[in-house]
Amino acid sequence: MxxxxxxxxxxxxxxxxxxxxxxxxxxxxxxxxxxxxxxxxxxxxxxxxxxxxxxxxxxxxxxxxxxxxxxxxxxxxxxxxxxxxxxxxxxxxxxxxxxxxxxxxxxxxxxxxxxxxxxxxxxxxxxxxxxxxxxxxxxxxxxxxxxxxxxxxxxxxxxxxxxxxxxxxxxxxxxxxxxxxxxxxxxxxxxxxxxxxxxxxxxxxxxxxxxxxxxxxxxxxxxxxxxxxLGQFMADRSGPLRAPTGYTTVRGTGGPDTERVVERDLLPLADNWDLRFAVRVAVPDAVVITGRDEDGVNAWIHDGNASWAALSARGDGNAVLFQGGPRRIGDELLTAWSQWEVNDRPTPYDYGVTVTPERQWVWLREPSLDLGS
The missing domain is CATH 3.40.50.150 (Vaccinia Virus protein VP39)
Incomplete structure (x- = not known):
């Protein structure tokens, strides 16, 4: 041995x-x-x-x-x-x-x-x-x-x-x-x-x-x-990042509250870690899971609490967005995606964090570009 x-x-x-x-x-x-x-x-x-x-x-x-x-x-x-x-x-x-x-x-x-x-x-x-x-x-x-x-x-x-x-x-x-x-x-x-x-x-x-x-x-x-x-670590055992409730539990058995077509190919959401990191910054409590079938990449999003979304590929480069719960977490993800594109697709290395006694905030490229806590 x-x-x-x-x-x-x-x-x-x-x-x-x-x-x-x-x-x-x-x-x-x-x-x-x-x-x-x-x-x-x-x-x-x-x-x-x-x-x-x-x-x-x-x-x-x-x-x-x-x-x-x-x-x-x-x-x-x-x-x-x-x-x-x-x-x-x-x-x-x-x-x-x-x-x-x-x-x-x-x-x-x-x-x-x-x-x-x-x-x-x-x-x-x-x-x-x-x-x-x-x-x-x-x-x-x-x-x-x-x-x-x-x-x-x-x-x-x-x-x-x-x-x-x-x-x-x-x-x-x-x-x-x-x-x-x-x-x-x-x-x-x-x-x-x-x-x-x-x-x-x-x-x-x-x-x-x-x-x-x-x-x-x-x-x-x-x-x-x-x-x-990039790197994924075990969460603080005493903090809010402990393993969240799974998607199936958050979604429950009811139908979606809203449904609409989204004109996006979801492939970058599965393969582009610059995008995934930007989503992580903008919607830090969002758990994003992706999978592929014959129609393309699908995504399931939830907040570990009560809100969920599903993006189902249609096979034509678009997807159907289903959402439920008190917040529209799928729309939050799509807004973060669009903002990432507006910001010239930053990489994880373009972001930083500042901590003071009063608050913590995230910034993009320079500390004055405050993205919020």
């Missing part, structure tokens, strides 16, 4: 190189991931989606399947915990971990608050770069925190792991030079700004898609920065 894992590590490193996932500005990451391989932090049970449910893969009884799931590729996360049938913790995709740690701009000697320890892999990589005793990590799940401590100790990593809710409580040791969150929040807790040094950097997954790097202002009262890339 050891030889097999060595081969898989080498295959992953080669795949990362082939797809350009090793950050040019952070060559240390390749060394760190070689010294602290993914399998040293993975739980002995992983979970694979079989098309209907998450099924377990145990290292002891199916080592090849376990390794396949763990080393599925640069962009593949490995689910390590399932709660009520849904993923609640994972080892993040290697390419996304590398991208986020590159965005953090870590240097030796930096103090780091790692929020959401999980299995401890990101914490270990940060500690490899900064030095012994400079990284403290918080984890809300006591069992995960204990397992992470075991893995860090076994790997020879000197980093602290505390049990706590990083969304509302900072650990001792601040202010920190760097703050790295591994779970998604829609609104940055202002306590993160207060826990960082002026000029410090905060990298976090933003909502259901993308991650952001903020730089704390010289007066320590605000932070601002750009979207760094």
């Amino acid at each position: 050891t030889d097999d894992l060595v081969g898989r590590r080498e295959q992953l490193a080669a795949a990362m190189k082939q797809c350009g996932a090793w950050p040019a500005d952070s060559p240390w990451l390749r060394e760190a991931m070689a010294a602290l391989p993914r399998d040293a932090f993975a739980l002995d049970r992983l979970w694979r989606w079989d098309g209907h449910a998450y099924v377990p893969l145990d290292r002891a009884t199916d080592p090849a399947g376990w390794a396949d799931e763990l080393y599925a590729g640069p962009d593949a996360a490995a689910v390590t915990q399932v709660t009520d049938g849904l993923p609640s913790s994972s080892l993040s995709a290697p390419a996304v971990v590398a991208d986020m740690l590159d965005s953090l701009r870590l240097e030796p000697g930096h103090t780091v608050w790692d929020i959401g320890t999980g299995q401890g892999w990101s914490c270990a990589l940060a500690a490899w770069r900064t030095g012994p005793g400079l990284v403290v990590s918080t984890e809300i799940d006591e069992e995960l925190a204990a397992l992470a401590r075991q893995r860090l100790t076994a790997a020879g990593v000197d980093a602290g792991v505390l049990v706590g809710n990083g969304t509302d409580t900072a650990p001792p040791g601040g202010p920190f030079d760097r703050i790295h969150a591994t779970y998604a929040v829609e609104t940055v807790p202002y306590g993160w700004i207060e826990a960082a040094r002026p000029g410090g950097r905060i990298v976090y997954p933003w909502g259901r898609l993308g991650h952001v790097a903020l730089t704390v202002a010289a007066d320590g009262r605000s932070a601002s920065g750009w979207v760094q890339g």
Whole structure:
């Protein structure tokens, strides 16, 4: 099994190189991931989606399947915990971990608050770069925190792991030079700004898609920065981004309130991630699901609460829009699509976020172009 894992590590490193996932500005990451391989932090049970449910893969009884799931590729996360049938913790995709740690701009000697320890892999990589005793990590799940401590100790990593809710409580040791969150929040807790040094950097997954790097202002009262890339992370367990109710439940059994023809081919909604990100900015609570049939791309949209829409392809480049609930979430999506076109089809890297004690807002290309909170 050891030889097999060595081969898989080498295959992953080669795949990362082939797809350009090793950050040019952070060559240390390749060394760190070689010294602290993914399998040293993975739980002995992983979970694979079989098309209907998450099924377990145990290292002891199916080592090849376990390794396949763990080393599925640069962009593949490995689910390590399932709660009520849904993923609640994972080892993040290697390419996304590398991208986020590159965005953090870590240097030796930096103090780091790692929020959401999980299995401890990101914490270990940060500690490899900064030095012994400079990284403290918080984890809300006591069992995960204990397992992470075991893995860090076994790997020879000197980093602290505390049990706590990083969304509302900072650990001792601040202010920190760097703050790295591994779970998604829609609104940055202002306590993160207060826990960082002026000029410090905060990298976090933003909502259901993308991650952001903020730089704390010289007066320590605000932070601002750009979207760094795409990526999907587990949501804050105590926040509003927890797994939403499914489309079928939101729609219910009743018919639509409205129905009309939309003169749009829905293909970009499935394939264009610049558009998907623009929709995510404009309608942050919208869950968008796409699928294809002989007539083209179809889409199902809901807000996880009471409003839904369906865009059904007609086979002629147009679609029929059905909507129900108290808001017209399909119209909101189409308005965001049109605005994206008016704005010359910006990419995720054209957006940024500013956080102050009073509010958070999103901007396009420059902070003065406020798109609202």
